[in-house]
Amino acid sequence: MPEGHTIHKLARDLQRDLGGAIVRADSPQGRFEDGAQAIDAETLIRAEAWGKHLFLKFTSVTIHVHLGLFGRFRRRRTPAPPPRGAVRLRLVGEAWTWDLSGPTACEVLPRGGRASIIERLGADPLRRSADVERAFEKIRSSRRSIGDLLLDQSIVAGIGNVYRAELLFLAGVHPQRPGRDVKPEELQSLWELSVEQLRRGVRLGRIVTVDENAPRRGERLWVYKRRTCRRCDGAIRNVTLGGRRLWYCPTCQPRRRPAVRRQTAGASAG
DNA sequence: GCAAAATGTCAAG
């Protein structure tokens, strides 16, 4: 189940397996027959990710895929066994076959369709061209909570419910702080953590935020769905923000920043 | 066998 890291890894894998070659396409489930027919026997020119959106550019048209909450791609060796479950789109390459099931969106884009989707998306931590300043501006001028803002794809594209909780924890920011009250250095930290963590997610193929080499299953996250805090052992709280459940540690993520201890001039920093 | 949950988004009220 996908946040931005999943889609970016997918784009790379599809590009590697199917890119630059002719692909056979069909819709075993039958709900994308016309679309599959449109690209069948065409060359996959480029697989590209933008936030949580995937674009598959073929010779004559571009396919847009959004996995939503349940969507999934399965990779199998060609010749592949019969589709398992409801496969919306099967892409068959020389060596590998990819089966798509359960997407929220799987559609042939009209001309200009890709551009109009990208227009609506905010800064993607996995893209070098990300317009960070614009994202910061939107956050700094909003009274909505930072927890809500981080899920808004038109501000930051690619962060989902797990990453937002983990990033806020790592940055020590309380999720209910209004965007306008988040300090520039905290925003900078949130952004840098996003880049670092999402990249790690792409590399590992799953979300791992804890600072351990080989975290065991169930020990990969700091706060998401946990009851106690890994760092301070205090009770984790959860609130609904942006329509989704969000977990945080009230001790490690104080609502007010801890007062900076006043230092007399000339005192050496600790 | 069935219910519930799952890393998401959009449109209706």
Next chain:
DNA sequence: TTGACCTTTTGCA
């Protein structure tokens, strides 16, 4: 703010 939608997996009878 709520419900609809997409599908698979897991847990409980």
